[in-house]
Amino acid sequence: MAKLIIDGGNHISGTIKVSGSKNASLPIMTASLLTDDELLLNNVPNLSDVITMQELLFSLGTEIYFDKDLEVLNLRAKNSHNFTADYEIVRKMRASIIVLGPTLVKRRIAKVALPGGCSIGSRPIDLHLKGLEAMGANIYIDNGYVFAEAKNGLQGAAIKFPFVSVGATQNIILAATLASGRTTISNAACEPEIIDLCVCLRKMGAKIIGEGTKELSITGVSELSGATHTIMADRIELGTFMLAPAIAGGEIYLEGAGLGQEINYIKKLEEMGLNFYKKDGTIRVVRRDDKIKAVDVSTSPFPGFPTDLQPQIMSVMGLAEGTSTITENVFENRFMHAPELNRMGASISIEGRKAIISGVKQYRGVPVMASDLRAAASLVLAGLAAEGKTIIDGLHHLDRGYQNIESKLAKCGVNIYRAD
Ligand code: EPZ
Numbered sequence: 001m002a003k004l005i006i007d008g009g010n011h012i013s014g015t016i017k018v019s020g021s022k023n024a025s026l027p028i029m030t031a032s033l034l035t036d037d038e039l040l041l042n043n044v045p046n047l048s049d050v051i052t053m054q055e056l057l058f059s060l061g062t063e064i065y066f067d068k069d070l071e072v073l074n075l076r077a078k079n080s081h082n083f084t085a086d087y088e089i090v091r092k093m094r095a096s097i098i099v100l101g102p103t104l105v106k107r108r109i110a111k112v113a114l115p116g117g118c119s120i121g122s123r124p125i126d127l128h129l130k131g132l133e134a135m136g137a138n139i140y141i142d143n144g145y146v147f148a149e150a151k152n153g154l155q156g157a158a159i160k161f162p163f164v165s166v167g168a169t170q171n172i173i174l175a176a177t178l179a180s181g182r183t184t185i186s187n188a189a190c191e192p193e194i195i196d197l198c199v200c201l202r203k204m205g206a207k208i209i210g211e212g213t214k215e216l217s218i219t220g221v222s223e224l225s226g227a228t229h230t231i232m233a234d235r236i237e238l239g240t241f242m243l244a245p246a247i248a249g250g251e252i253y254l255e256g257a258g259l260g261q262e263i264n265y266i267k268k269l270e271e272m273g274l275n276f277y278k279k280d281g282t283i284r285v286v287r288r289d290d291k292i293k294a295v296d297v298s299t300s301p302f303p304g305f306p307t308d309l310q311p312q313i314m315s316v317m318g319l320a321e322g323t324s325t326i327t328e329n330v331f332e333n334r335f336m337h338a339p340e341l342n343r344m345g346a347s348i349s350i351e352g353r354k355a356i357i358s359g360v361k362q363y364r365g366v367p368v369m370a371s372d373l374r375a376a377a378s379l380v381l382a383g384l385a386a387e388g389k390t391i392i393d394g395l396h397h398l399d400r401g402y403q404n405i406e407s408k409l410a411k412c413g414v415n416i417y418r419a420d
Helices: 022-034 048-059 094-107 126-134 166-176 192-203 235-248 266-272 307-317 337-343 373-385 395-401 405-410
Strands: 003-007 012-017 038-042 062-067 072-077 109-113 138-142 145-149 158-160 182-186 207-209 215-219 227-230 250-255 274-279 282-287 323-327 348-351 354-358 367-369 389-393 415-419
Touching (some): 003 373, 012 405, 022 192, 022 235, 048 072, 048 395, 094 126, 094 166, 126 158, 126 166, 166 182, 166 192, 192 227, 235 274, 235 282, 235 307, 307 337, 307 354, 337 367, 389 395
Parallel strands (some): 158 182
Antiparallel strands (some): 003 415, 062 072, 250 282, 323 354
């Protein structure tokens, strides 16, 4: 199994081009199932999750051409008779469940393997299924698969989510674009990736109002056409790299992203001691003082602090001056990186959904194991600052969400390489 070796201690100094957003690419790719025309996507990151989604769409009869160098993805869903998303593919990526809505509304039948849980939580899909049932789908679960039918198509419905779910909001939006009548979603997710999906669907002819707010309205149309869309920058990759100078010192120049309202976490990063300068499409990030200040973080759905940056900021807080707390309100088990950070010398204690982090002087480079995607990113950040070699195992997690992270960081003066 490949491992990432980081010989820490160097200051960060260099430029990184941020890739397109994984969490915007995945739902937008499934929009290709809603039309017989070509969907042309630019700024698509070459990540294992994106490749897995391509495998899944191919198995559902979609023609695919992906130019990894140009980051351009062409999708054209043939009106295939296949409506089954096999477990062999779904087990690799939980987000596969968002093919359910578009497949069901277009082909009036869908069979999707139940996505397992993962290390950060049980990840149920009850909100997805209840929403589609409200739109007239007959759904039952058997032998590890969700079976869904809508012989007369789906009808618009008034759907109220008891709590925010990004995936469930995406599945219902996708299904509602071709349902008959109007669908309203209350307590919808407001994440920037939802907005990007709606912008792409509108280019395809969908009638959507309210994206980015908690109240969405989608009026179904008879068909959607193809479109060309450029995927938004990955705000979580951006935030991860912003934290590199925070933990290792120095400065980083980030290209390919802006400081729009989707970068809502920047206030917290300024509070901890980072300065940001924007010039001609490049963001310069530099740590103000020698030590980062302790800050308290509480994750919540957008516009709250993103849960997907929580493991990364915990690494930084581990070396801050003072004691910080992190409260994880979105997932029930998203502190798996804490014991690994403690192995590196951090002083983190967990009490239910709260982590208490007492800043220490130094991390030690030791072998560590990544448990999930963002935990892997937090260990990379810790390795940048650690004394000695950090050896990170479990790279398949990292490769799901970060394209060429070692070459990006090596260009910034980090002594990092991948060893088989
Ligand atoms: C999306 O996951 C992201 N994944 C996650 O990013 C992100 O952490 C999450 O949204 C929250 O922002 C993609 O976009 C591919 P949810 P999703 O449905 O849609 C519970 C990363 O690191 N829930 O908003 O699966 C659920 O268990 C990944 O890039 C139900 O109980 O998240 C969780 O506790 C990790 N029933 C909470 O809601 C449901 O039917 C939020 O989950 C659906 C969700």
